[in-house]
Amino acid sequence: MHNCTTHDDCVADALQQAEEICAARELRFTELRRKVLELVWECHGPVKAYDLLEKLDHRIAAIKPPTVYRALDFLTENGLVHKISSLNAFVGCSHPLRHPECYFLICTECGEAEECCNSDIVSAVAKTAREKDFKAEQITLEISGRCRECQKVN
């Protein structure tokens, strides 16, 4: 969590934005979904479903796996959260309106996952897909390595 001094604000902003998006799309931003999104953001980095489960357990009573997975499904389907397949983990989307050109720089040292948008990459992918007559629906782009801060340290 390198560049996040006022992290409470991150969380609050994300929740606020989620609220607005759901209202605009007439989706139900239930208490549970809100709580899960809040927890995901509080972790401020890729978080595992079962870790969420455990944390929820302390706040709400006896949450079971399907419950948290359903909430995560809702959040990912609506672009509020991304799943990072290579980690089996979830992370809050930092710009749920500018989509789906999102990918991740994942630091193997500190666990930080920086979300990026880069139109060069997006268009390169789109071009290749077009050339192959492939109709792309979902793109998983995850780059793991070492972030700036962690390279300094060692």
Next chain:
Amino acid sequence: MHNCTTHDDCVADALQQAEEICAARELRFTELRRKVLELVWECHGPVKAYDLLEKLDHRIAAIKPPTVYRALDFLTENGLVHKISSLNAFVGCSHPLRHPECYFLICTECGEAEECCNSDIVSAVAKTAREKDFKAEQITLEISGRCRECQKVN
């Protein structure tokens, strides 16, 4: 498996090439590793570890999960097989010498995973990483959608 009329040749070529690579790098291409690679290639598409396990069971006696995972680890570490994280599946690398600029077009209809290399994408990724002072070590790029053939059908 759209464009593969002489599939036995694919498998044979892949094994032959693996043999050579391992010899050149002084790696042990054991009977088990060979068998697993052969099976992966025979599937000619993303295949699950436990499916391999089951198939091996019919050929060799009573293989257990760690055994097949160890073989898959060896094969992926040495670029002979790729793991497709978004599917929890494995696929043979179709050009184990030209690496690591590999990514996949995965058809959700027929299951085919076409491996591609595209220098535009690779350089766009490298450029972004450089800009962020991120030292990229591994790239997971998986594009799912519908392939040419499957778009025709429906």
Next chain:
DNA sequence: TGGGCGGATGTTATATTATAACGTGATCAT
């Protein structure tokens, strides 16, 4: 108003994917 519908959540059980830990056997260098 109160019945019925649909979506969200609760609950139980189980499926799927992956690894830890430790023992045994093969291979290699000296």
Next chain:
DNA sequence: ATGATCACGTTATAATATAACATCCGCCCA
């Protein structure tokens, strides 16, 4: 030959995810 190392066998269990069915709750409308 002997010890070191690597591959594989074996048992158990961890970690991730979903199926299937029950219940609840808000909402529409008869």
